[in-house]
Amino acid sequence: MPERSRTKSSDFNQLAKSIVEQATSEQPKKSADEGKNPAAVALGRLGGLKGGKARAAKLTKEQRSEIAKKAAQKRWGY
DSSP states (O other), X not given: OOOOSSOOOOOHHHHHXXXXXXXXXXXXXXOTTTTSOHHHHHHHHHHHHHHHHHHHHHSOHHHHHHXXXXXXXXXXXX
């Protein structure tokens, strides 16, 4: 068996102490948008909201059907 980089501690008190320390630490949580340009974030979201609808509108019925068939094959393994 390969050696593991971390071994489990058999002392439940040490495990409980580490869990409590992690849960009560006062580290500030960083938001996903921190450090990003708010205008760029808004513009990216705007494009993302209309992207799928715009793509579907320009596809023909046959193209949409073919895409759906490929997706079903990948999903269900047909």
